[in-house]
Amino acid sequence: MSVLRKNSVLPGFNLAMGFTLLYLSLIVLIPLSATFIKTASLGWGGFWQVITTPRVLASYKLTFSAALIGAGINTVFGLLIAWVLVRYEFFGKKVIDAIVDLPFALPTAVAGISLATIYSTKGWVGQLFAPLGVKIAYTPLGVVVALTFIGLPFVVRTVQPVLEEFEVELEEAAASLGATRLQTFLKVIFPTLWPALLTGFALAFARAVGEYGSVIFIAGNIPMVSEITPLLIITKLEQYDYAGATALASSMLIVSFILLLAINLLQWWGQHRHTKH
């Protein structure tokens, strides 16, 4: 290992690196590869058969579309919240800023039962929609609500620092050249926020695709209608269908890895653009 290291007077590289790699392998790398090795024993045909049954396909459709809608809602409102927090002064701003991270801090099971309570037809918010014939809890809409909750901080926290560092002089220049406020926003401010917005969207989407705890209480969990893929993995485990559960888990891991790669590329792009300015 010390072959890789460039000269340094500081000690402890071998010990720290050795422990890091050992711990990483034991906790993360070996267990994760176990999943793929177990899936490989199914063979390509067996894997394909498990992940293309109608019930699994319905769960993919729900999981990905709800995650997409949730991340989309969070992109719009995340930008709005970041803008309001950076640009305006109002009473309670500090508290609002702190509470944006609540979805990171509140255990998902607690979020799940409270969202289910609020958005049921008798709940604080659900009763406002019930007369319109809109049921939120125990329908796919409930899944969207839970996934919106869980992804809320991501866009706010990626856009906020970019907005804070944005040079006001650019806006003043645009205004003095005759641009309206809306033109300035769309043509001067928005283009610099673009990478951060996309990164936040991807982070929220990645988190939402795998989410379990906050969803199962509000979803209703009806097969083919409101059953998300992580729940289906648990169902298969409870039926001792280990091969099926593993195949589904592998398909989700592949999606996670692709998303992780995309997020890393987006962040690199954002930083790269940033240094040019």
Added chain:
Amino acid sequence: MSVAVAIPQSSPGQVHSRLANREPAWVRWTLISLALVFLTGFLVLPLAVVFSQAFSKGWSVYASALVESNALAAIRLTLLVAAISVPLNLVFGLSAAWAIAKFDFSGKSLLITLIDLPFSVSPVVSGLIYVLMFGLQGWFGGWLADHDIKIIFAVPGIVMATIFVTFPFVARELIPLMQAQGTDEEEAAIVLGASGWQTFWRVTLPNIKWGLLYGVILSNARAMGEFGAVSVVSGHIRGLTNTIPLHVEILYNEYNSAAAFAVASLLALLALVTLALKSFLEWRLHASITPSK
């Protein structure tokens, strides 16, 4: 500086009209209201309903839900799991950050990505991977059964799943902080004759204490609140393998809503304390980085 601040305070109206980067008041207030309505519906109400439901049947129901023996067992188990997993990840975070931030080597960004990996894995999959290793059908399942060692549906499995989901917190907090602080102070200490451990305890640790605490707070909140991963490996045995979030689930599914929310209120309080500490530490961290720049 003081002059520049004093002028707008004396005539705010004039200054507003001069600023080109200001929206009209009605736009500002519409945007603020929209943001507040959204945050109320998605954050404030879910938090408020926990406490409103918890006390919906009065104090005595609330208190008895908390002191009931299965609830106490769940609280004890949650504390035990956090007490094991957080320190282990703390040691890992320190050693990973020391190797990554203080030395140059190839493959560094790959290593950082691998450390972040658990964050992008679904909680359910995080539990499943340990079932595949240590469950009856798993790699070591037969051997473990022969030696009468239980990992899955027992406390060791819960601890492992919790370590996995909280794995990156401390490391990802410390790596950028220690990279920003550089190696000058440590090098000076070594050159002046300090040993490696002395340098670490007396120079590095005081410099990173706020960042370290930040990572520990976040990792503790996740360890105590984890649901999906733990639910896969726990087996839901009352009084034995139920953590607080799993106990909340069972009570809720039994339509014992007041008790479920009473126990959930403990976790909500933990979340509020975590957020408060987090804000405080962000302020301290900011202070500890700014002067050195």
